[in-house]
Amino acid sequence: MNNYKELARAAISARRMAYAPYSKFYVGAAILSTDGQIFTGCNVENAAYGAGICAERTAVFKAVSEGAQEFEAIAVCGGNADLDVSAELPLTSPCGICRQALYEFGGDELTVLLVQSEDKWTEMKLGELLTLGFGPKNLA
Ligand code: THU
Numbered sequence: 001m002n003n004y005k006e007l008a009r010a011a012i013s014a015r016r017m018a019y020a021p022y023s024k025f026y027v028g029a030a031i032l033s034t035d036g037q038i039f040t041g042c043n044v045e046n047a048a049y050g051a052g053i054c055a056e057r058t059a060v061f062k063a064v065s066e067g068a069q070e071f072e073a074i075a076v077c078g079g080n081a082d083l084d085v086s087a088e089l090p091l092t093s094p095c096g097i098c099r100q101a102l103y104e105f106g107g108d109e110l111t112v113l114l115v116q117s118e119d120k121w122t123e124m125k126l127g128e129l130l131t132l133g134f135g136p137k138n139l140a
Pocket of ligand 1 (some may be wrong): 052
């Protein structure tokens with residue numbers, strides 16, 4: 001997928017499903033496998049705060065649990081604006097735990113899109129967000 005607009009839209013759409021009554025910060029993610037499938041995720045909070053999970057890990061764990069293990073890109077968007085907002089979102093980047101979880105399956109070359117609207121995103125590599133990441137190769 002050269003143009004990531006479809007992936008950006010999938011992340012924006014997934015954000016509408018976010019369950020974030022405590023932080024009121026709603027996050028959506030969409031991960032693209034190398035065979036062209038898109039898996040989406042949102043953050044799912046919990047009254048016992050530590051039991052919540054971020055959108056990025058929801059997406060990658062959904063994908064792996066359905067048989068995909070190689071990925072090209074992930075799109076992420078977040079903000080405390082209304083879930084249906086069509087205005088531009090603030091730039092949101094994956095937390096440290098999610099960077100590590102993604103590194104397991106994407107490595108340095110995974111493209112990370114920090115999406116603000118379906119036409120605006122910042123494109124990075126996971127290796128830039130997580131330098132000298134610890135991954136499967138370290139245990140080989
Ligand atoms: N969150 C994500 O889902 N992804 C991120 O990249 C940053 C943080 C969630 C976790 C929590 O539900 C809320 O945003 C506030 O931290």
